[in-house]
Structures are given as C-alpha cells and as structure tokens.
Amino acid sequence: MTLPPALPDDEDLYRALVESIPAIFYIDRPDDLSTNYYTSPQALDLLGYTQEEWGTTPELWMAKIHPDDRERVLGENERSNRTGEPFFCEYRMQTRDGRIVWIRDEAVLEMDDEGRPRHWRGLMLDVTAQKEAEEKLRWSLEVLRRTIQQRRELAQRLERAQEEERRRVAADLHDDPIQVMSAVDLRLQMLADSPAGASAAELANLHETVVRAIERLRSLVFELRPSTLDRDGLGPALKAYVEHAALQTGWTTAVIDRVGTEPGPELRAMLYRIAVEAIGNARKHAHATHVEVRAVSAGAGVMVSVIDDGVGFDPGVAAEPRPGHLGLQTMVERAELLGGWCRISSEPGAGTRVECWLPRGDEPTSAGPPV
Numbered sequence: 220m221t222l223p224p225a226l227p228d229d230e231d232l233y234r235a236l237v238e239s240i241p242a243i244f245y246i247d248r249p250d251d252l253s254t255n256y257y258t259s260p261q262a263l264d265l266l267g268y269t270q271e272e273w274g275t276t277p278e279l280w281m282a283k284i285h286p287d288d289r290e291r292v293l294g295e296n297e298r299s300n301r302t303g304e305p306f307f308c309e310y311r312m313q314t315r316d317g318r319i320v321w322i323r324d325e326a327v328l329e330m331d332d333e334g335r336p337r338h339w340r341g342l343m344l345d346v347t348a349q350k351e352a353e354e355k356l357r358w359s360l361e362v363l364r365r366t367i368q369q370r371r372e373l374a375q376r377l378e379r380a381q382e383e384e385r386r387r388v389a390a391d392l393h394d395d396p397i398q399v400m401s402a403v404d405l406r407l408q409m410l411a412d413s414p415a416g417a418s419a420a421e422l423a424n425l426h427e428t429v430v431r432a433i434e435r436l437r438s439l440v441f442e443l444r445p446s447t448l449d450r451d452g453l454g455p456a457l458k459a460y461v462e463h464a465a466l467q468t469g470w471t472t473a474v475i476d477r478v479g480t481e482p483g484p485e486l487r488a489m490l491y492r493i494a495v496e497a498i499g500n501a502r503k504h505a506h507a508t509h510v511e512v513r514a515v516s517a518g519a520g521v522m523v524s525v526i527d528d529g530v531g532f533d534p535g536v537a538a539e540p541r542p543g544h545l546g547l548q549t550m551v552e553r554a555e556l557l558g559g560w561c562r563i564s565s566e567p568g569a570g571t572r573v574e575c576w577l578p579r580g581d582e583p584t585s586a587g588p589p590v
Contacts, residue, residue: 243343245273249300249328249336252277256338265345267315285311285319303328303336309346321350373552388439399432438463448491452481454514457494457523461512464502470510477515486557486577490514490523493550493561497525497573505529505571520559520578531565550575 238244243261248254258273266283273279284292288310299306306326311319326341403425410421440446448456454476465472481487494512501507507529514523534547547563550573554561559577 242345245326245339245341245343247326247339247341249339251297251300253280253296253339255280262343265314265320265343266312283312283314285313287311299326299328299339300336306339306341309350320345321347369552370556373549373556376549388443391435391439395435396432399428399435403428403432444488444491448487449484452478453487453490453521453523454478456491457512457514460491460495461498461510464498465510468502468507470507472509473511475511475513475515477513478521479516482521482577483580486521486580489553489557490521490575490577493554493573493575494523494525496550501525501527501529501571504532507570517576520576522574522576524575525573526570528570531567531569531571533567534563534565 238259238261241261243265244257244259245262246256248256254277255273258270260270262273263269268279268283281289281293292308292310295306295308298304305328306324309321309323312322313319323344323346324341325344326339329337329340331337406421406425445456445459447459454474458474458476461470461472461474464470482490494514498510498512501510505527507527509528511526512524513526514521516522551561551563554575554577557577559575561573561575563571563573565571
C-alpha cells in the first residue's frame with residue numbers, strides 16, 4: 220500500500236493555510252499602536268503595503284484609517300486592549316494608490332500560560348462591494364421614501380384642487396343655471412295660469428334666458444368631461460373645447476390632431492385635463508389673440524401643446540396653484556407621476572407654451588419623445 224506524502228511541519232502548514240485565504244491575517248501587540256508582529260502577504264494586493272512596511276512602521280495602520288472613521292476605530296481598539304474583549308470594527312482605509320476600501324476587522328486576544336495578554340490574532344476582510352451595495356440600497360430606499368412622500372403630497376394637492384373644483388361647479392350650478400331655470404319655471408307657471416297675458420316679447424325673453432342657461436351648462440360640461448372625449452377621442456374633444464373658448468374670447472384658433480391610434484381612457488383624460496387647464500389659464504390671464512392646440516403621437520407616447528401669443532409671464536413666480544386649479548407645478552408633477560413630463564415656457568411679452576408628454580401604457584417607454 221502506498222502511503223500519502225508526509226505533511227509539512229506545523230509552521231509551514233499554518234503559513235500555507237493563512238496565505239491562501241482571501242483576507243489579511245495579522246498578529247499585533249496589545250498596545251495602543253497595535254504594533255505588528257506579522258501581516259500576511261494579501262496586504263500588498265489589498266492595500267498596497269508590503270509585509271516589511273507593516274512590520275517596521277508601527278503607525279502605518281493608524282495613519283491609513285480614513286479620517287472620518289479614525290476616532291471611532293481607535294476608541295474601539297483602546298476598549299478591546301483594556302477589557303480583553305474581541306475587537307470588531309468596520310471602517311475605511313486608504314490604499315497606497317489613493318483608493319478607499321472598506322475593511323471588516325475582527326481579532327481575538329491570545330493569552331500566555333499565565334493568563335497575560337500575549338497578542339491579537341485578527342483577520343481583515345475586504346467588504347467594499349458589500350458596503351457599496353448597501354449604500355446603493357440605502358440610496359434607493361431614500362429615493363423611494365421621497366417619491367412616496369411626494370406622491371402623497373401630490374395626491375393631497377390634487378384632492379384639494381378637485382374638491383375646490385367640485386365646490387366651484389356646485390356654486391356655478393346653484394347661482395346660474397338652477398336659479399335661472401327656477402325663475403323661468405315660476406314665470407311659466409304664471410303664464411300657465413294666465414296664458415292670454417303672454418306676449419311674444421316675453422316668450423322670446425324666456426327663450427333667450429333658457430338658451431343662456433343651456434350654454435352655461437354646456438360650458439360646465441366642457442370643463443368637466445365632454446362626451447366628445449369618450450365618443451370621438453382626444454383631438455376632437457380639444458377642438459370642441461378651444462372653439463368653445465374662442466366664442467367667449469374672440470381668439471383665432473388652430474387645432475392640429477395627429478394622434479393616430481387613440482390613447483387609452485385614463486391617458487386621454489389626463490392629457491385633456493392638462494390641456495384644458497392650460498387653455499383656461501390663457502383665457503383668464505394671457506390676453507391672447509391666437510391660440511394653437513396640438514395633439515400628436517411622439518415616441519412611445521402622446522404630446523399635447525397649448526401655445527398662445529399673449530402677454531406671457533415669469534414661470535418662477537407663478538408656481539403656486541390658484542384655488543380650484545391644478546397650478547403649473549402640480550401639472551408638472553401630475554405628468555411626472557404617470558412617467559411623462561410637462562414643460563411651461565414663457566416670458567413677459569412673449570406668449571406661453573405648455574407642452575405635456577405622457578407614455579402610452581401598452582408601449583415601451585424607453586423611447587421617449589423628441590426633446
């Protein structure tokens with residue numbers, strides 16, 4: 220029977236084992252400088268310093284600890300020397316070539332036969348990749364936390380704006396069409412009791428009053444959600460709305476509809492709402508003579524633009540929403556919430572351009588619109 224080769228002596232076996240592991244093995248004195256007895260050759264690959272440098276430069280370890288970590292690490296080193304408890308610390312070190320690496324340093328205190336501290340036997344592991352992954356995770360969690368908070372705040376602002384809009388619509392219905400129709404109803408009841416007293420002029424006046432109330436109701440429907448949006452699509456709904464606004468303002472208008480495949484209901488409603496808000500702002504503040512509305516397919520989404528030739532404004536001082544309205548910044552945030560963007564370009568005397576792009580839900584969003 221062939222016998223296996225003889226094992227090397229204990230020292231050679233120990234050294235071969237130590238120098239084969241992917242970490243730095245060391246033996247230090249139990250003093251404040253952690254004066255080095257032995258450092259394995261892996262220190263050269265990880266930190267760039269030779270075994271000789273570690274053994275002949277007592278302050279090398281302290282000097283290469285990252286300044287932001289040094290006080291904490293030295294405090295832990297002093298505590299371990301004083302109590303004899305195991306040393307454990309994670310910290311950064313600077314390599315010879317200027318890189319920063321994260322070290323997990325663990326050591327236990329060896330005692331002699333009489334129970335006196337003999338030396339520290341420790342291991343340094345490179346945990347840079349782990350720390351970088353943890354930092355990326357922390358960053359991602361922080362971004363997620365901020366995003367959730369921003370969405371919560373946006374949802375609250377949208378809810379307030381919608382509630383104000385509901386109050387405004389309710390007030391408009393109560394103060395205008397309902398009161399007008401109630402007055403017409405009373406007058407018709409009076410005429411029913413005495414039909415002979417109805418003159419052609421009075422009937423014409425009642426007819427005109429009813430027509431105005433109907434027109435006001437139509438205006439409210441346009442601002443809420445016209446049936447055209449669901450029946451005919453985004454382009455026709457925008458055309459109807461801007462022409463309706465032009466009747467009240469005297470604008471000349473142009474509507475460009477190049478959407479192609481109609482977007483889904485939610486996307487269509489959001490684009491319509493943002494465009495209506497922009498048109499409403501132009502009607503109330505721009506003093507424009509011409510308004511152009513565009514709805515076009517762009518990249519993997521749809522872009523709506525509202526352009527006027529009005530007085531313009533400084534977008535930096537108009538970010539806060541007015542009661543009952545989304546406001547410029549909220550329009551931007553609402554578009555971003557859906558993976559798109561909304562940009563407002565304006566300056567005093569140069570008109571205003573509002574552009575909003577939203578991705579189609581059933582198409583990839585990596586190919587965005589032309590910037």
